[in-house]
Amino acid sequence: MLVRYLKLNDVRAYKIAFQLSNFVWDVIISWDQFSKDTVGKQFVRSTDSIAANLAEGFGRYSKKDKIKFYRYSFGSIKESLDWNEKSMKRKLLNKEQYEHILKVLQELPRELNHLIKFTNEKLAI
Numbered sequence: 199m200l201v202r203y204l205k206l207n208d209v210r211a212y213k214i215a216f217q218l219s220n221f222v223w224d225v226i227i228s229w230d231q232f233s234k235d236t237v238g239k240q241f242v243r244s245t246d247s248i249a250a251n252l253a254e255g256f257g258r259y260s261k262k263d264k265i266k267f268y269r270y271s272f273g274s275i276k277e278s279l280d281w282n283e284k285s286m287k288r289k290l291l292n293k294e295q296y297e298h299i300l301k302v303l304q305e306l307p308r309e310l311n312h313l314i315k316f317t318n319e320k321l322a323i
Contacts, residue, residue: 206256211309215249215271218302222278225295233290241281247274248306252313261321268314272307279303 206212222245226238248271255267282303286296 211313212252219245219249237285244274244277244281260323261317264317265314271310275303275306
């Protein structure tokens with residue numbers, strides 16, 4: 199009997215967060231130095247943190263430890279929403295970039311909740 203183990207890249211929330219962080223990076227890399235240094239670095243860090251916490255949680259052993267890191271991602275989503283709003287208000291993003299980022303950030307909590315529910319139901323410890 200062949201047993202297939204779940205891999206990080208099989209986790210939809212992680213794939214979405216990873217793609218988002220790279221999209222944000224690609225947008226910010228073209229900003230002027232002042233904008234990159236003030237808003238850009240924080241925005242990249244917050245979006246990177248969503249995927250990074252999912253990856254760290256995935257690598258943990260216990261259910262409780264995994265879920266703790268998955269929940270940290272919620273905070274990074276909220277922070278990213280704030281940077282998205284500031285970036286739009288300061289005219290650093292165009293409407294399409296802003297709306298794409300917003301749509302993904304609004305989708306991620308549902309995906310995270312699915313991951314937490316799956317973890318709670320499928321893991322014994």
